[in-house]
Amino acid sequence: MYDYDLLVVGSANADLVIGVERRPGAGETVLGSDLAVHPGGKGANQAVAAARLGARTVLLARVGDDAYGRLLLDSQRAAGVDTVGVLVGGAPTGVALITVDPSGDNSIVVSPGANGRLAPGDVRAAASLFHCSRVVSVQLEIPLETVVEVVRSLSPDSRFVLNPSPPRPLPPEVLAACDPLIVNEHEAKVVLGDAYVSDRPEDWARLLLAKGPRSVVVTLGAEGALVASSAGVTRVPSVKVDAVDTTGAGDAFTAALAFRLGAGASLAEAAAYAARVGAAAVTKEGAQVSFPTAEEVEAL
Numbered sequence: 001m002y003d004y005d006l007l008v009v010g011s012a013n014a015d016l017v018i019g020v021e022r023r024p025g026a027g028e029t030v031l032g033s034d035l036a037v038h039p040g041g042k043g044a045n046q047a048v049a050a051a052r053l054g055a056r057t058v059l060l061a062r063v064g065d066d067a068y069g070r071l072l073l074d075s076q077r078a079a080g081v082d083t084v085g086v087l088v089g090g091a092p093t094g095v096a097l098i099t100v101d102p103s104g105d106n107s108i109v110v111s112p113g114a115n116g117r118l119a120p121g122d123v124r125a126a127a128s129l130f131h132c133s134r135v136v137s138v139q140l141e142i143p144l145e146t147v148v149e150v151v152r153s154l155s156p157d158s159r160f161v162l163n164p165s166p167p168r169p170l171p172p173e174v175l176a177a178c179d180p181l182i183v184n185e186h187e188a189k190v191v192l193g194d195a196y197v198s199d200r201p202e203d204w205a206r207l208l209l210a211k212g213p214r215s216v217v218v219t220l221g222a223e224g225a226l227v228a229s230s231a232g233v234t235r236v237p238s239v240k241v242d243a244v245d246t247t248g249a250g251d252a253f254t255a256a257l258a259f260r261l262g263a264g265a266s267l268a269e270a271a272a273y274a275a276r277v278g279a280a281a282v283t284k285e286g287a288q289v290s291f292p293t294a295e296e297v298e299a300l
Helices: 042-052 067-079 113-117 120-125 127-131 144-153 172-177 185-195 201-210 249-262 267-281 294-299
Strands: 004-009 013-019 036-040 057-063 082-088 094-100 106-111 133-139 159-163 178-183 216-219 225-229 232-236
Touching: 004 042, 004 127, 004 144, 004 249, 013 067, 036 042, 036 067, 042 057, 042 067, 042 133, 042 249, 057 067, 057 113, 057 120, 067 082, 094 113, 120 144, 127 133, 127 144, 133 144, 133 249, 144 159, 144 172, 159 172, 159 249, 172 178, 178 185, 178 201, 178 249, 185 201, 201 216, 201 225, 201 232, 216 249, 216 267, 225 267, 232 267, 249 267, 267 294
Parallel strands: 004 057, 004 133, 013 094, 057 082, 133 159, 159 178, 178 216
Antiparallel strands: 013 036, 094 106, 216 225, 225 232
8 A cells, every 4th residue: 555646756946937028038138027936846846736636745855944945845735745755954945037928938947956955865765755655756856866866766566757857868777767758849859869850749759768768758738748658659639728827837747647647547548637737737827826626627
């Protein structure tokens, strides 16, 4: 019996958000809206998104001993996430500087702060969380050596989900554990490197599979997603909504997919559900505050 449906290992940031009419070019200054501060970070976002869907969720992360760290801990607990794995101190809480234009598209610059201090030793010290979690989900806003240690710490029966964001080349040991590897177009291009030789998402999925993951999901925004495994490549349709803010939508998608996989859904079924969750998330401003409950997903 697993104590947790999902263990998320990753980043926790304070999102500092400003709305702009258009994002500035190099050397340009534009005026924006009043500053809004939200709890964020890909790891913290995924944990909240999963918990709001009803998953028993625990977060392994590091925050600073400061106001932003307290904001993040409060948001996790309010969503029902177990924060026993959240470490405090070592550096200021990570911060993401986000601009959002009227179409809902965003640009983000991240100062990792305490996220960069989440070390392999912290993973080894949390071994009990790995043994009692059905699925483990990770991103790349923490050190790569820590991600490698996560792979080495997996329980034999647990499933490893990775969204390589921000993208970088991945060691074979990490790629081989992914089930699935979840990428958008930009992330696919970086992970594939010189193998990125096609404009067709189906080809990206097959080329990524050849690098070692057990399965691959390619997210395509308004065009839906692709799922790929040894059984073949399948299209997953999108859900049409009016986008307000895309911040955190990818995190909501990944969390929902990981949760449904742990509940026994097939990869295509889990991706279809995740597409609904991601669509619901973009209809509201902000990241964590926009994540839907299971009831809201059903009503979409």
